[in-house]
Amino acid sequence: MTAIPVRDRLVDAAFALFDERGYEQTTADDIADRAGVGRTTLFRHYRSKEDVIFPDHDRLLAIVKERLATASKADTAIVAVTETVRLVLLRYVEEGDRARLRYALTSRIATLRDREIATVARYQRLFREFIAEWMGPAPGAALRAELMAAAVVSAHNHVLRRWLRRDTTEPAAELDAAMTEVVSLFAEPSGGKSNGTAVIVLHDQRDPEAVAATIRRALRQRS
Amino acid sequence: MTAIPVRDRLVDAAFALFDERGYEQTTADDIADRAGVGRTTLFRHYRSKEDVIFPDHDRLLAIVKERLATASKADTAIVAVTETVRLVLLRYVEEGDRARLRYALTSRIATLRDREIATVARYQRLFREFIAEWMGPAPGAALRAELMAAAVVSAHNHVLRRWLRRDTTEPAAELDAAMTEVVSLFAEPSGGKSNGTAVIVLHDQRDPEAVAATIRRALRQRS
DNA sequence: AACGGTGCGGTACCGCGTACCATCGAGACG
Protein backbone atom coordinates (compact mmCIF):
# COMPACT_ATOMS: atom_id res chain seq x y z
CA MET A 1 0.00 0.00 0.00
CA THR A 2 2.28 2.70 1.22
CA ALA A 3 5.26 2.27 -1.01
CA ILE A 4 6.63 5.60 0.21
CA PRO A 5 9.54 4.97 2.62
CA VAL A 6 9.22 5.95 6.22
CA ARG A 7 11.94 8.59 6.00
CA ASP A 8 10.16 10.44 3.21
CA ARG A 9 6.80 10.25 4.92
CA LEU A 10 8.34 11.83 8.00
CA VAL A 11 9.83 14.64 5.96
CA ASP A 12 6.52 15.33 4.25
CA ALA A 13 4.69 15.30 7.55
CA ALA A 14 7.20 17.62 9.19
CA PHE A 15 7.13 20.19 6.40
CA ALA A 16 3.35 20.14 6.29
CA LEU A 17 2.90 20.52 10.03
CA PHE A 18 5.56 23.19 10.41
CA ASP A 19 3.83 25.11 7.66
CA GLU A 20 0.36 24.70 9.14
CA ARG A 21 0.91 25.15 12.86
CA GLY A 22 4.42 26.52 13.07
CA TYR A 23 7.56 24.86 14.34
CA GLU A 24 7.19 25.17 18.08
CA GLN A 25 3.53 24.28 17.99
CA THR A 26 4.38 20.97 16.37
CA THR A 27 5.56 18.16 18.62
CA ALA A 28 7.54 15.12 17.63
CA ASP A 29 4.45 13.06 18.32
CA ASP A 30 2.47 15.11 15.82
CA ILE A 31 5.00 14.41 13.09
CA ALA A 32 5.18 10.73 13.87
CA ASP A 33 1.40 10.43 14.01
CA ARG A 34 0.88 12.08 10.63
CA ALA A 35 3.58 9.88 9.13
CA GLY A 36 1.79 6.88 10.59
CA VAL A 37 4.69 5.71 12.73
CA GLY A 38 5.68 5.82 16.36
CA ARG A 39 7.72 8.52 17.98
CA THR A 40 10.59 6.09 18.47
CA THR A 41 10.83 5.51 14.75
CA LEU A 42 11.17 9.23 14.12
CA PHE A 43 14.21 9.53 16.35
CA ARG A 44 15.61 6.36 14.88
CA HIS A 45 15.74 7.94 11.43
CA TYR A 46 16.56 11.52 12.43
CA ARG A 47 18.70 12.68 15.29
CA SER A 48 16.37 15.48 16.26
CA LYS A 49 13.16 17.22 15.39
CA GLU A 50 15.07 19.81 13.36
CA ASP A 51 16.98 17.20 11.40
CA VAL A 52 13.82 16.05 9.68
CA ILE A 53 13.55 19.17 7.54
CA PHE A 54 17.25 19.62 6.85
CA PRO A 55 18.89 17.73 4.02
CA ASP A 56 21.55 15.18 4.71
CA HIS A 57 24.41 17.51 5.48
CA ASP A 58 26.68 14.74 6.64
CA ARG A 59 26.60 13.21 3.20
CA LEU A 60 27.05 16.51 1.40
CA LEU A 61 29.88 17.50 3.70
CA ALA A 62 31.61 14.24 2.85
CA ILE A 63 31.12 14.92 -0.84
CA VAL A 64 32.62 18.39 -0.50
CA LYS A 65 35.55 17.06 1.45
CA GLU A 66 36.17 14.37 -1.12
CA ARG A 67 35.84 16.77 -4.02
CA LEU A 68 38.37 19.15 -2.50
CA ALA A 69 40.74 16.37 -1.53
CA THR A 70 40.94 15.08 -5.10
CA ALA A 71 42.39 18.33 -6.44
CA SER A 72 45.97 18.67 -5.42
CA LYS A 73 47.26 20.42 -8.53
CA ALA A 74 48.08 23.91 -7.38
CA ASP A 75 46.83 25.54 -10.52
CA THR A 76 43.39 24.04 -10.29
CA ALA A 77 42.77 24.97 -6.68
CA ILE A 78 40.52 27.89 -7.50
CA VAL A 79 38.72 25.80 -10.06
CA ALA A 80 38.18 23.07 -7.48
CA VAL A 81 36.70 25.55 -5.04
CA THR A 82 34.44 27.09 -7.65
CA GLU A 83 33.17 23.77 -8.90
CA THR A 84 32.60 22.46 -5.41
CA VAL A 85 30.59 25.50 -4.46
CA ARG A 86 28.50 25.13 -7.57
CA LEU A 87 27.95 21.51 -6.69
CA VAL A 88 26.53 22.51 -3.32
CA LEU A 89 24.34 25.19 -4.85
CA LEU A 90 22.88 22.77 -7.36
CA ARG A 91 22.02 20.38 -4.57
CA TYR A 92 19.78 23.00 -3.05
CA VAL A 93 18.34 24.07 -6.36
CA GLU A 94 17.40 20.49 -7.14
CA GLU A 95 15.21 20.48 -4.06
CA GLY A 96 13.05 23.17 -5.58
CA ASP A 97 10.07 24.28 -3.53
CA ARG A 98 11.15 22.18 -0.59
CA ALA A 99 14.24 24.33 -0.23
CA ARG A 100 12.05 27.43 -0.46
CA LEU A 101 9.75 26.17 2.24
CA ARG A 102 12.75 25.48 4.45
CA TYR A 103 13.99 28.98 3.74
CA ALA A 104 10.66 30.39 4.86
CA LEU A 105 11.00 28.47 8.10
CA THR A 106 14.62 29.38 8.75
CA SER A 107 13.74 33.01 8.13
CA ARG A 108 11.08 33.01 10.82
CA ILE A 109 12.29 30.55 13.45
CA ALA A 110 15.45 31.55 15.29
CA THR A 111 16.25 27.98 16.30
CA LEU A 112 16.23 26.78 12.72
CA ARG A 113 18.15 29.79 11.49
CA ASP A 114 20.90 29.13 14.01
CA ARG A 115 21.00 25.54 12.95
CA GLU A 116 21.40 26.53 9.32
CA ILE A 117 24.19 28.92 10.19
CA ALA A 118 26.00 26.26 12.17
CA THR A 119 25.97 23.87 9.23
CA VAL A 120 27.17 26.57 6.88
CA ALA A 121 30.09 27.13 9.21
CA ARG A 122 31.07 23.49 8.76
CA TYR A 123 31.26 23.94 5.01
CA GLN A 124 33.27 27.09 5.50
CA ARG A 125 35.70 25.18 7.66
CA LEU A 126 36.34 22.66 4.89
CA PHE A 127 36.99 25.42 2.40
CA ARG A 128 39.23 27.25 4.82
CA GLU A 129 41.36 24.19 5.45
CA PHE A 130 41.65 23.49 1.75
CA ILE A 131 42.56 27.05 0.86
CA ALA A 132 45.00 27.31 3.74
CA GLU A 133 46.81 24.20 2.61
CA TRP A 134 46.85 25.49 -0.92
CA MET A 135 48.31 28.83 0.15
CA GLY A 136 50.97 27.21 2.25
CA PRO A 137 52.63 28.53 5.42
CA ALA A 138 53.39 32.01 4.09
CA PRO A 139 52.99 34.81 6.63
CA GLY A 140 49.45 36.11 6.61
CA ALA A 141 48.23 33.15 4.63
CA ALA A 142 46.09 31.89 7.49
CA LEU A 143 44.18 35.15 7.58
CA ARG A 144 43.87 35.29 3.81
CA ALA A 145 42.61 31.73 3.74
CA GLU A 146 40.00 32.53 6.34
CA LEU A 147 38.91 35.65 4.49
CA MET A 148 38.69 33.80 1.21
CA ALA A 149 36.74 30.91 2.67
CA ALA A 150 34.31 33.34 4.21
CA ALA A 151 33.96 35.12 0.89
CA VAL A 152 33.36 31.90 -1.00
CA VAL A 153 30.65 30.78 1.37
CA SER A 154 29.09 34.23 1.45
CA ALA A 155 28.97 34.35 -2.32
CA HIS A 156 27.26 30.99 -2.38
CA ASN A 157 24.73 31.99 0.23
CA HIS A 158 24.08 35.29 -1.48
CA VAL A 159 23.21 33.63 -4.76
CA LEU A 160 21.31 30.83 -3.08
CA ARG A 161 19.13 33.27 -1.20
CA ARG A 162 18.46 35.20 -4.36
CA TRP A 163 17.27 32.00 -5.98
CA LEU A 164 15.21 31.06 -2.94
CA ARG A 165 13.51 34.46 -3.09
CA ARG A 166 12.97 34.02 -6.83
CA ASP A 167 15.17 37.03 -7.56
CA THR A 168 16.96 35.03 -10.20
CA THR A 169 16.29 32.09 -12.47
CA GLU A 170 19.93 31.54 -13.35
CA PRO A 171 21.60 30.74 -10.04
CA ALA A 172 24.49 28.84 -11.62
CA ALA A 173 25.41 31.77 -13.85
CA GLU A 174 25.13 34.20 -10.97
CA LEU A 175 27.29 32.01 -8.83
CA ASP A 176 29.95 31.99 -11.52
CA ALA A 177 29.85 35.76 -11.64
CA ALA A 178 30.01 36.04 -7.88
CA MET A 179 32.89 33.59 -7.71
CA THR A 180 34.70 35.56 -10.37
CA GLU A 181 34.42 38.60 -8.17
CA VAL A 182 35.66 36.65 -5.16
CA VAL A 183 38.62 35.30 -7.06
CA SER A 184 39.49 38.73 -8.39
CA LEU A 185 39.43 40.07 -4.84
CA PHE A 186 42.04 37.59 -3.74
CA ALA A 187 43.98 37.25 -6.96
CA GLU A 188 47.67 37.66 -6.45
CA PRO A 189 50.16 38.71 -9.04
CA SER A 190 52.06 35.83 -10.55
CA GLY A 191 55.26 35.03 -8.75
CA GLY A 192 57.69 36.60 -11.19
CA LYS A 193 60.89 37.37 -9.36
CA SER A 194 62.54 39.88 -11.69
CA ASN A 195 62.79 43.56 -10.89
CA GLY A 196 61.81 46.29 -13.25
CA THR A 197 59.76 49.27 -14.06
CA ALA A 198 56.28 48.95 -15.46
CA VAL A 199 54.80 51.43 -17.86
CA ILE A 200 51.17 50.87 -18.50
CA VAL A 201 48.89 52.71 -20.82
CA LEU A 202 45.25 51.89 -20.61
CA HIS A 203 41.91 53.28 -21.59
CA ASP A 204 39.33 53.50 -18.90
CA GLN A 205 36.05 55.29 -18.39
CA ARG A 206 37.16 56.77 -15.13
CA ASP A 207 39.24 59.64 -13.89
CA PRO A 208 42.95 58.91 -14.37
CA GLU A 209 43.55 59.93 -10.79
CA ALA A 210 41.06 57.32 -9.64
CA VAL A 211 42.71 54.70 -11.80
CA ALA A 212 46.10 55.58 -10.39
CA ALA A 213 44.69 55.33 -6.88
CA THR A 214 43.31 51.90 -7.63
CA ILE A 215 46.62 50.75 -8.94
CA ARG A 216 48.50 52.04 -5.94
CA ARG A 217 46.11 50.21 -3.66
CA ALA A 218 46.32 47.02 -5.67
CA LEU A 219 50.10 47.04 -5.52
CA ARG A 220 50.28 48.07 -1.90
CA GLN A 221 48.21 45.13 -0.75
CA ARG A 222 50.81 42.82 -2.20
CA SER A 223 53.80 44.17 -0.31
CA MET B 1 27.94 37.74 54.15
CA THR B 2 27.98 36.91 50.49
CA ALA B 3 28.32 40.28 48.87
CA ILE B 4 28.88 38.66 45.46
CA PRO B 5 25.74 39.09 43.36
CA VAL B 6 23.75 36.06 42.37
CA ARG B 7 24.46 36.49 38.67
CA ASP B 8 28.21 36.37 39.17
CA ARG B 9 28.02 33.41 41.51
CA LEU B 10 26.10 31.52 38.86
CA VAL B 11 28.70 32.33 36.24
CA ASP B 12 31.52 31.19 38.49
CA ALA B 13 29.70 27.99 39.34
CA ALA B 14 28.93 27.24 35.70
CA PHE B 15 32.50 27.75 34.52
CA ALA B 16 33.89 25.67 37.37
CA LEU B 17 31.48 22.79 36.86
CA PHE B 18 31.81 22.77 33.08
CA ASP B 19 35.54 22.62 33.53
CA GLU B 20 35.41 19.85 36.14
CA ARG B 21 32.72 17.52 34.86
CA GLY B 22 32.13 18.71 31.32
CA TYR B 23 29.16 20.52 29.89
CA GLU B 24 26.67 17.73 29.36
CA GLN B 25 27.52 16.12 32.66
CA THR B 26 26.51 19.29 34.47
CA THR B 27 22.82 19.87 35.08
CA ALA B 28 21.11 23.14 35.76
CA ASP B 29 20.50 21.94 39.29
CA ASP B 30 24.22 21.42 39.80
CA ILE B 31 24.96 25.00 38.81
CA ALA B 32 22.22 26.41 40.99
CA ASP B 33 23.28 24.29 43.94
CA ARG B 34 26.90 25.37 43.78
CA ALA B 35 25.81 28.97 43.47
CA GLY B 36 23.64 28.47 46.53
CA VAL B 37 20.38 29.33 44.82
CA GLY B 38 17.39 27.48 43.44
CA ARG B 39 17.00 26.28 39.90
CA THR B 40 14.25 28.81 39.33
CA THR B 41 16.62 31.65 40.11
CA LEU B 42 19.08 30.44 37.52
CA PHE B 43 16.52 30.63 34.74
CA ARG B 44 15.33 33.96 36.03
CA HIS B 45 18.76 35.48 35.40
CA TYR B 46 19.75 33.54 32.30
CA ARG B 47 17.55 32.31 29.51
CA SER B 48 19.26 28.96 29.23
CA LYS B 49 22.03 26.85 30.60
CA GLU B 50 24.34 27.99 27.82
CA ASP B 51 23.64 31.64 28.42
CA VAL B 52 25.36 31.51 31.79
CA ILE B 53 28.83 31.23 30.28
CA PHE B 54 28.29 33.58 27.35
CA PRO B 55 28.71 37.30 27.82
CA ASP B 56 25.79 39.62 27.44
CA HIS B 57 25.56 39.59 23.67
CA ASP B 58 22.30 41.49 23.63
CA ARG B 59 23.97 44.45 25.25
CA LEU B 60 27.04 44.28 23.03
CA LEU B 61 24.90 43.91 19.94
CA ALA B 62 23.04 47.04 20.93
CA ILE B 63 26.32 48.86 21.44
CA VAL B 64 27.55 47.80 18.02
CA LYS B 65 24.30 48.85 16.41
CA GLU B 66 24.42 52.20 18.13
CA ARG B 67 28.06 52.75 17.24
CA LEU B 68 27.40 52.05 13.59
CA ALA B 69 24.25 54.13 13.51
CA THR B 70 26.06 57.23 14.77
CA ALA B 71 28.41 57.33 11.79
CA SER B 72 26.57 58.54 8.74
CA LYS B 73 29.40 60.51 7.16
CA ALA B 74 30.29 58.54 4.07
CA ASP B 75 34.00 59.07 4.43
CA THR B 76 34.18 57.70 7.92
CA ALA B 77 32.28 54.51 7.19
CA ILE B 78 35.37 52.35 7.06
CA VAL B 79 36.67 54.00 10.16
CA ALA B 80 33.41 53.32 11.93
CA VAL B 81 33.55 49.66 11.01
CA THR B 82 37.16 49.34 12.08
CA GLU B 83 36.63 51.04 15.40
CA THR B 84 33.51 49.05 16.13
CA VAL B 85 35.28 45.79 15.45
CA ARG B 86 38.11 46.82 17.73
CA LEU B 87 35.56 47.68 20.39
CA VAL B 88 34.16 44.16 20.24
CA LEU B 89 37.61 42.61 20.33
CA LEU B 90 38.58 44.60 23.40
CA ARG B 91 35.45 43.43 25.15
CA TYR B 92 36.65 39.88 24.85
CA VAL B 93 40.23 40.71 25.74
CA GLU B 94 39.06 42.41 28.91
CA GLU B 95 37.57 39.14 30.04
CA GLY B 96 41.00 37.56 30.09
CA ASP B 97 41.18 33.98 31.23
CA ARG B 98 37.43 33.69 31.37
CA ALA B 99 37.30 34.18 27.61
CA ARG B 100 40.02 31.56 27.22
CA LEU B 101 38.12 29.07 29.32
CA ARG B 102 35.04 29.69 27.23
CA TYR B 103 37.14 29.15 24.12
CA ALA B 104 38.29 25.81 25.48
CA LEU B 105 34.67 24.85 25.98
CA THR B 106 33.43 26.04 22.61
CA SER B 107 36.29 24.16 20.98
CA ARG B 108 35.24 20.88 22.52
CA ILE B 109 31.46 21.05 22.83
CA ALA B 110 29.57 21.17 19.55
CA THR B 111 26.49 22.71 21.13
CA LEU B 112 28.44 25.63 22.50
CA ARG B 113 30.40 26.07 19.30
CA ASP B 114 27.19 26.30 17.30
CA ARG B 115 25.88 28.82 19.75
CA GLU B 116 28.97 30.95 19.38
CA ILE B 117 28.72 30.80 15.61
CA ALA B 118 25.11 31.85 15.71
CA THR B 119 25.90 34.93 17.76
CA VAL B 120 28.77 35.85 15.48
CA ALA B 121 26.33 35.72 12.60
CA ARG B 122 24.22 38.34 14.34
CA TYR B 123 27.18 40.70 14.49
CA GLN B 124 27.91 39.99 10.86
CA ARG B 125 24.35 40.89 9.98
CA LEU B 126 24.72 44.30 11.61
CA PHE B 127 27.91 44.99 9.71
CA ARG B 128 26.38 43.79 6.49
CA GLU B 129 23.40 46.08 6.82
CA PHE B 130 25.60 49.02 7.66
CA ILE B 131 27.99 48.40 4.78
CA ALA B 132 25.14 47.78 2.35
CA GLU B 133 23.55 51.09 3.25
CA TRP B 134 26.87 52.79 2.94
CA MET B 135 27.47 51.30 -0.51
CA GLY B 136 24.04 52.23 -1.73
CA PRO B 137 21.87 50.44 -4.28
CA ALA B 138 24.54 50.08 -6.95
CA PRO B 139 24.45 46.81 -8.89
CA GLY B 140 26.50 44.18 -7.15
CA ALA B 141 26.69 46.22 -3.99
CA ALA B 142 24.62 43.71 -2.04
CA LEU B 143 27.11 40.97 -2.79
CA ARG B 144 30.08 43.19 -2.07
CA ALA B 145 28.54 44.26 1.23
CA GLU B 146 28.02 40.66 2.21
CA LEU B 147 31.56 39.74 1.26
CA MET B 148 33.00 42.66 3.15
CA ALA B 149 30.96 41.99 6.26
CA ALA B 150 32.09 38.39 6.20
CA ALA B 151 35.68 39.51 5.82
CA VAL B 152 35.42 41.99 8.67
CA VAL B 153 34.01 39.40 11.04
CA SER B 154 36.48 36.78 9.90
CA ALA B 155 39.37 39.14 10.50
CA HIS B 156 38.09 39.84 13.98
CA ASN B 157 37.66 36.17 14.77
CA HIS B 158 41.04 35.32 13.35
CA VAL B 159 42.81 37.78 15.60
CA LEU B 160 40.63 36.95 18.58
CA ARG B 161 41.41 33.27 18.29
CA ARG B 162 45.09 34.02 18.01
CA TRP B 163 44.88 35.96 21.25
CA LEU B 164 42.84 33.24 22.90
CA ARG B 165 45.49 30.71 21.94
CA ARG B 166 48.20 33.06 23.24
CA ASP B 167 49.67 33.34 19.75
CA THR B 168 49.84 37.08 20.17
CA THR B 169 50.06 39.63 22.94
CA GLU B 170 49.10 42.58 20.75
CA PRO B 171 45.60 41.75 19.53
CA ALA B 172 44.66 45.36 18.88
CA ALA B 173 47.65 45.94 16.63
CA GLU B 174 47.05 42.69 14.80
CA LEU B 175 43.42 43.60 14.31
CA ASP B 176 44.44 46.91 12.77
CA ALA B 177 46.73 45.09 10.39
CA ALA B 178 44.07 42.57 9.51
CA MET B 179 41.50 45.30 8.96
CA THR B 180 43.93 47.15 6.75
CA GLU B 181 44.17 44.07 4.61
CA VAL B 182 40.39 43.74 4.52
CA VAL B 183 39.95 47.35 3.53
CA SER B 184 42.57 47.11 0.82
CA LEU B 185 40.77 44.08 -0.58
CA PHE B 186 37.58 46.03 -0.99
CA ALA B 187 39.00 49.46 -1.72
CA GLU B 188 37.27 51.05 -4.65
CA PRO B 189 38.47 53.86 -6.81
CA SER B 190 37.03 57.21 -5.89
CA GLY B 191 33.85 57.99 -7.70
CA GLY B 192 35.26 60.33 -10.35
CA LYS B 193 32.95 60.37 -13.33
CA SER B 194 35.20 61.76 -16.07
CA ASN B 195 36.53 59.63 -18.89
CA GLY B 196 40.11 59.48 -19.94
CA THR B 197 43.24 57.53 -20.47
CA ALA B 198 45.65 56.80 -17.70
CA VAL B 199 49.37 56.54 -18.22
CA ILE B 200 51.17 55.26 -15.20
CA VAL B 201 54.85 54.84 -14.71
CA LEU B 202 55.91 53.11 -11.56
CA HIS B 203 58.85 51.34 -10.08
CA ASP B 204 58.20 47.98 -8.60
CA GLN B 205 60.28 45.03 -7.58
CA ARG B 206 58.25 42.66 -9.67
CA ASP B 207 57.98 41.57 -13.23
CA PRO B 208 56.23 44.23 -15.32
CA GLU B 209 53.97 41.55 -16.72
CA ALA B 210 52.90 40.61 -13.22
CA VAL B 211 52.24 44.24 -12.37
CA ALA B 212 50.18 44.68 -15.49
CA ALA B 213 48.19 41.59 -14.62
CA THR B 214 47.50 42.94 -11.15
CA ILE B 215 46.31 46.21 -12.59
CA ARG B 216 44.03 44.55 -15.10
CA ARG B 217 42.48 42.52 -12.32
CA ALA B 218 42.07 45.50 -10.06
CA LEU B 219 40.28 47.47 -12.76
CA ARG B 220 38.16 44.59 -13.97
CA GLN B 221 36.64 44.01 -10.54
CA ARG B 222 35.24 47.52 -10.70
CA SER B 223 33.25 47.15 -13.90
C1' DA C 1 1.01 47.79 62.24
C1' DA C 2 -0.88 47.23 57.59
C1' DC C 3 0.60 47.66 52.84
C1' DG C 4 2.62 46.61 48.19
C1' DG C 5 6.70 45.56 45.59
C1' DT C 6 10.68 42.57 44.76
C1' DG C 7 13.53 38.64 44.71
C1' DC C 8 13.61 33.86 45.75
C1' DG C 9 12.29 28.77 46.30
C1' DG C 10 9.21 24.85 45.31
C1' DT C 11 6.14 22.26 42.60
C1' DA C 12 4.08 20.80 38.61
C1' DC C 13 4.03 20.43 33.85
C1' DC C 14 5.45 20.05 28.77
C1' DG C 15 8.44 18.38 25.32
C1' DC C 16 12.84 16.66 23.45
C1' DG C 17 15.91 12.93 23.34
C1' DT C 18 17.58 8.26 25.10
C1' DA C 19 17.48 3.50 26.88
C1' DC C 20 15.35 -0.58 27.17
C1' DC C 21 12.23 -4.18 26.15
C1' DA C 22 8.39 -6.50 23.72
C1' DT C 23 6.52 -7.50 19.28
C1' DC C 24 5.89 -8.59 14.45
C1' DG C 25 6.99 -10.05 9.84
C1' DA C 26 10.22 -11.80 6.42
C1' DG C 27 13.09 -15.04 5.04
C1' DA C 28 16.60 -19.32 6.24
C1' DC C 29 16.85 -23.86 7.44
C1' DG C 30 15.85 -28.37 9.03
Next chain:
DNA sequence: CGTCTCGATGGTACGCGGTACCGCACCGTT
Protein backbone atom coordinates in the same frame (compact mmCIF):
# COMPACT_ATOMS: atom_id res chain seq x y z
C1' DC D 1 5.37 -26.85 7.84
C1' DG D 2 7.50 -25.46 12.26
C1' DT D 3 11.03 -22.87 14.19
C1' DC D 4 14.75 -19.74 14.51
C1' DT D 5 16.89 -15.47 13.55
C1' DC D 6 17.14 -10.80 12.46
C1' DG D 7 15.85 -6.32 11.29
C1' DA D 8 12.45 -2.79 11.91
C1' DT D 9 8.94 -1.02 14.77
C1' DG D 10 6.15 0.45 18.93
C1' DG D 11 5.59 1.30 23.81
C1' DT D 12 7.13 2.64 28.30
C1' DA D 13 9.93 4.86 31.41
C1' DC D 14 13.40 8.15 32.51
C1' DG D 15 16.54 12.38 32.63
C1' DC D 16 16.84 17.01 31.76
C1' DG D 17 15.98 21.75 29.96
C1' DG D 18 12.75 25.31 30.16
C1' DT D 19 8.13 27.55 31.62
C1' DA D 20 4.22 28.73 34.55
C1' DC D 21 2.45 29.45 38.79
C1' DC D 22 2.09 29.90 43.62
C1' DG D 23 3.68 30.94 48.24
C1' DC D 24 7.04 33.21 51.21
C1' DA D 25 10.38 36.36 53.22
C1' DC D 26 12.37 40.76 53.23
C1' DC D 27 12.09 45.45 52.05
C1' DG D 28 10.59 50.64 52.59
C1' DT D 29 6.35 53.53 52.86
C1' DT D 30 2.47 55.49 55.12
